[in-house]
Amino acid sequence: MLNRLYELLFHNYGDLKWWPADTPFEVAVGAILTQNTNWNNVEKAIKNLKEADLLNPYGIFESDENYLKELIRPAGFYNQKCERLKILSEFIIKELKGDILNLKKCGLKEAREKLLTLKGIGKETADSILLYALDFKIFVVDAYTLKLFERLGIGKFSNYDECQEHVHKHFRGDVKLYKNFHALIVEHCKRFCKKYPKCVECFFNSKHCFWVEQIN
Numbered sequence: 187m188l189n190r191l192y193e194l195l196f197h198n199y200g201d202l203k204w205w206p207a208d209t210p211f212e213v214a215v216g217a218i219l220t221q222n223t224n225w226n227n228v229e230k231a232i233k234n235l236k237e238a239d240l241l242n243p244y245g246i247f248e249s250d251e252n253y254l255k256e257l258i259r260p261a262g263f264y265n266q267k268c269e270r271l272k273i274l275s276e277f278i279i280k281e282l283k284g285d286i287l288n289l290k291k292c293g294l295k296e297a298r299e300k301l302l303t304l305k306g307i308g309k310e311t312a313d314s315i316l317l318y319a320l321d322f323k324i325f326v327v328d329a330y331t332l333k334l335f336e337r338l339g340i341g342k343f344s345n346y347d348e349c350q351e352h353v354h355k356h357f358r359g360d361v362k363l364y365k366n367f368h369a370l371i372v373e374h375c376k377r378f379c380k381k382y383p384k385c386v387e388c389f390f391n392s393k394h395c396f397w398v399e400q401i402n
Contacts, residue, residue, distance in 0.1 A: 212232065286319060297316060
């Protein structure tokens with residue numbers, strides 16, 4: 187069923203080539219900045235960091251805290267995110283010799299454990315970094331995923347791990363498909379499967395959507 191879902195989403199949206207970033211470190215920064223905000227705001231903050239020539243671990247770690255907060259202000263929660271970016275950058279400098287790609291040498295399990303020890307990095311943020319920055323085959327679960335899966339009758343999952351395990355078990359795909367599957371889900375939920383869904387306009391009609399069957 188998950189592969190059929192992917193096919194339907196891909197047919198309508200194609201390859202979204204997510205995550206939009208020039209470097210793996212930019213992916214990691216974006217994964218932190220996108221917490222509790224939309225991507226348009228993240229892009230503004232990323233642009234500020236690039237223009238200030240600070241979009242690297244050393245630049246962020248050594249930057250003045252107040253200056254960094256102003257640069258990332260568009261992404262919101264700038265006090266928290268400033269601290270989290272500095273913690274991540276310090277980790278990369280001291281533990282990974284300044285290159286986040288060195289985390290790949292640890293393997294998926296250990297790399298994930300290391301990221302989760304960092305303040306402000308939870309499972310969704312860690313897995314976003316692992317998948318999109320480091321090319322590990324791990325599925326990213328978010329609120330969009332849980333909502334769409336429930337509405338389509340795939341399952342009502344009680345927590346992050348349960349949903350992720352279901353995808354790992356039932357979705358056949360490589361890293362590229364894992365990346366695009368998550369991106370497709372986000373795109374679809376932003377367009378149609380919102381809090382107040384646009385079911386009439388959605389290409390998932392009652393044949394596919396459990397939610398439509400319930401409200402009709």
